Amino acid sequence: MTEATFALSRYGRRVGTRAEGKRARKELLNFLERLSEGSLLVVDLAGLDVLSGSFADEALAETVARLAAGALPGRYLLVRSPSDELLEDLESKLKGRRLALLALVGKTWRVLGHLPPHLSQALEWLTARGEGTSQELSETLGVSVAGASVRLTELSRLRLVHRVQKPRSMGGIEHWATSLVSLKKAP
Amino acid sequence: MIYGADRLDVESAERSLAAWEEDFPRPLIDLSRLRHLDPFGALVLVLEARRAQEAGGFLRVLLPQGVEGRALLARSGIERLLTGAYRADGPWPEAPGGEAEIDLVEVKEEEGVGRLVDGLSERLLDRFPLGESGTRLLAQAMLELLQNIPQHASPEKADVSPFGVGALQESEDHLHLAVADKGVGLRGSLGTNPRFRELDDSQALEAALVQGTSRFDRPGRGGALRRIRELMLRNAGRFFVRSGSGALWQADVEWVVSAVCPFPGVQVSIRLPRRLFE
Numbered sequence: 357m358t359e360a361t362f363a364l365s366r367y368g369r370r371v372g373t374r375a376e377g378k379r380a381r382k383e384l385l386n387f388l389e390r391l392s393e394g395s396l397l398v399v400d401l402a403g404l405d406v407l408s409g410s411f412a413d414e415a416l417a418e419t420v421a422r423l424a425a426g427a428l429p430g431r432y433l434l435v436r437s438p439s440d441e442l443l444e445d446l447e448s449k450l451k452g453r454r455l456a457l458l459a460l461v462g463k464t465w466r467v468l469g470h471l472p473p474h475l476s477q478a479l480e481w482l483t484a485r486g487e488g489t490s491q492e493l494s495e496t497l498g499v500s501v502a503g504a505s506v507r508l509t510e511l512s513r514l515r516l517v518h519r520v521q522k523p524r525s526m527g528g529i530e531h532w533a534t535s536l537v538s539l540k541k542a543p
Numbered sequence: 544m545i546y547g548a549d550r551l552d553v554e555s556a557e558r559s560l561a562a563w564e565e566d567f568p569r570p571l572i573d574l575s576r577l578r579h580l581d582p583f584g585a586l587v588l589v590l591e592a593r594r595a596q597e598a599g600g601f602l603r604v605l606l607p608q609g610v611e612g613r614a615l616l617a618r619s620g621i622e623r624l625l626t627g628a629y630r631a632d633g634p635w636p637e638a639p640g641g642e643a644e645i646d647l648v649e650v651k652e653e654e655g656v657g658r659l660v661d662g663l664s665e666r667l668l669d670r671f672p673l674g675e676s677g678t679r680l681l682a683q684a685m686l687e688l689l690q691n692i693p694q695h696a697s698p699e700k701a702d703v704s705p706f707g708v709g710a711l712q713e714s715e716d717h718l719h720l721a722v723a724d725k726g727v728g729l730r731g732s733l734g735t736n737p738r739f740r741e742l743d744d745s746q747a748l749e750a751a752l753v754q755g756t757s758r759f760d761r762p763g764r765g766g767a768l769r770r771i772r773e774l775m776l777r778n779a780g781r782f783f784v785r786s787g788s789g790a791l792w793q794a795d796v797e798w799v800v801s802a803v804c805p806f807p808g809v810q811v812s813i814r815l816p817r818r819l820f821e
Contacts, residue, residue: 413763
């Protein structure tokens, strides 16, 4: 998976108003659109002092909403922050919209926003392994293969995992899910 | 009616507003005994002047008689926002030099809000190099409160000139931020959504500050005032918001909504402990 970085500090040290957030979202979506399918865009909050709820909602939560609704297939987004404090308003906006976004804080990761426990459990499993199939997930969690497949499909729709098709050794294809991060989870 | 207190601040502004209303649009502003003026008091005075001027009147100002009061008024820097809107019993006192004691900004459009916040924040960081967390809190509050003026104070761009101002002052034990406008108020803003049309001022305050309600149905909108209230709570700050005929006080873990003298718009006071900046 190729990776690119988008630094929010280009908009200032303290961002910002809703109108500024809308402009940032346009640039962010254009940036994502130029990436090839299977790419990950890391939105870097380094250099920011303040990320206001209004800016975060327009620039990031609205972008996540559009990706979850099917825009720009195969592009993934996560946010990297020097502190948890900077993420508080963004998290509140994502919760309000019932959306989720992966965040890297130092050497740990966590989910910002809203993610039901059964999806959270599947995401943790996948991130610990790096990649896996519905069959493997079903064996680990003790759920049906169909149930495991639904979990991975939903995580993929939310753009929290990358799903690819791989040929089976005995013929046919199978779906593999790949984690976007391979770091320790925040306690 | 003459009401001449020795202070014009967030604690005493209600009595002043009630007295001024009696003679509106030519309210008598008796500052003759003035000894204490905070950013909230300064901003309600500025809004009253603008209201009076728009209604064809002006402020009738009795200036402070004492040296201390005259210096206080001079250093407040509010005269530039009152120009043409008052008549006084003498020349407005002039500051003997030095910087204004209250940082005052006028918000005309959303476009300029970021620059205003950056300017105030950088001045704070120069003054309190170790006060990053306090400055961050104030910047966060300023960004949301100042942009609320162009976004919500005149939501239907009707015949309402919201005229929004912000002010910041350092005092012995806290930093005080006030943001005020004379727009449609929280009830007027929420009332543009039919679901909230029946709310009175006190209910609108609770809806915005406790429940995080917005006039927009779209998820992700609203919640800024509630978020600021929560941040003040977490950082031992004091938070006061008045809108129309209602006001909400938040101190420690309690908040209370009460009836106040009707006045247009939204006026907010935030006081953060000075230790957050040192």
